[in-house]
Amino acid sequence: MRKSHSVSAPPLSLPPLTALRAFEAAIRHGRMTRAAEELGVTHGAISRQVRLLEENFGAQLIARTRSGLVPTEAGAALAERLGRGFREIEAGVAALRDDAGGVLDVSCLGTFTLRWLIPRLGRFTATHSGLEVRLSQSDAPCDFSRGRYDVAIRVTDHELPAGTHVTPLFTERFGPVLSPALAERLALRSPADLARAPRLWARTRPNAWADWCARSGCTALEGGAPYEHFYFMLEAASAGLGVALAPEPHVADDLAASRLIAPFDFLPSGLSYVALRREDAPKKARAFCYWIGKEAAG
Structure with a gap:
């Protein structure tokens, strides 16, 4: 009787992950300097990784103009798929880390952060000791598809994104x-x-x-x-x-x-102050929105 042999799938042939990450960040920000700040490397390192990727594909992916970086047609298609892929990876990692604490990124209005949120934040961290709350300042419209944060605190002077859970804070x-x-x-x-x-x-x-x-x-x-x-x-x-x-x-x-x-x-x-998160946000984001809603209610 002839034995059956399993056929293993050929290994994936992918460019270096660091090059893909650098390229996606450069396109998302429109500036290599901002991509370098996000990834904690130098401007030259981002530029080298993008050139490496272009050599790997044998095609130009980015056109450099005075106003910033403009993706070619091939570059735009690649960046869109990479963005979705990296967000899926981040969501998977966040889900695994959720029960163990980790980092909660909160994007917030600057003065509100200094004069209202920070004086009260100790009450949240005292009951979530395994969770590090990392604050960043922004008053730009909330965009979870681009922003690297779990919760956004905003004033309702612009249209709120679809598919977002809204926790009212103050009128x-x-x-x-x-x-x-x-x-x-x-x-x-x-x-x-x-x-x-x-x-x-x-x-x-x-x-x-x-x-x-x-x-x-x-x-x-x-x-x-x-x-x-x-x-x-x-x-x-x-x-x-x-x-x-x-x-x-x-x-x-x-x-x-x-x-x-x-x-x-x-x-x-x-106007009103609100806390925003994705509908499918991890438990740590839901816990923070619940807490800040109760805190705002007094």
């Missing part, structure tokens, strides 16, 4: 805040008295004062000192340099500690 309210010492010197009695005060505003919300005046019925207030970031503006307000318009969550702890006061309370801005 944003905003209003003028200032130091108690400055408030005493100004003897504020009505919003109209703010015309006597130095007004502070952040470049990220240049129309904040006009919006608040329209909602409060106050005469339009213009001018004032601009700041590049909300955090700088709020520190200036705490130091008595003027009156700032601030979202209530950004100053909640300052109000509780009497570093700032809100003489005319807060008004709805029409």
Whole structure:
């Protein structure tokens, strides 16, 4: 009786994984420098890996222009498939690591991170000791297909991506805040008295004062000192340099500690803060969204 012999599949003939990873990151970012930052290597290393890949395929994959990297037709097709493949690999690894802790990447608005999230984060890590929460700053629209994060905290000033689970945090309210010492010197009695005060505003919300005046019925207030970031503006307000318009969550702890006061309370801005995750997110992301939702509810 003739013995049957199993036929093994031929080994896969793939280019080096490091070259594929470098190429995918370069196309995704549109810049080799940004790909190098993500992968923790030099710009030259990314360039060499891309050249190696092009030599391996015998085809040009990237055209270099003044505005950045532009994939050729073959390069775009390869990058799309690689992106899907790497995301599948990351999802598989995340699923295996989920029960053992690992890293939770949270993308968050900068000032919200500094003034609300970080002061409360210890309460989450205390009950999830095997989990490292890694924070990154961004106010760009959430895109889980490109962003390397598990949870995104955003303001609803843009359309939220489909297939995303939304955890409501706050309906944003905003209003003028200032130091108690400055408030005493100004003897504020009505919003109209703010015309006597130095007004502070952040470049990220240049129309904040006009919006608040329209909602409060106050005469339009213009001018004032601009700041590049909300955090700088709020520190200036705490130091008595003027009156700032601030979202209530950004100053909640300052109000509780009497570093700032809100003489005319807060008004709805029409925006909301939300925590976003994929519908099929790992347990660590679901746990974080559940926690932050409860924390925001007080």
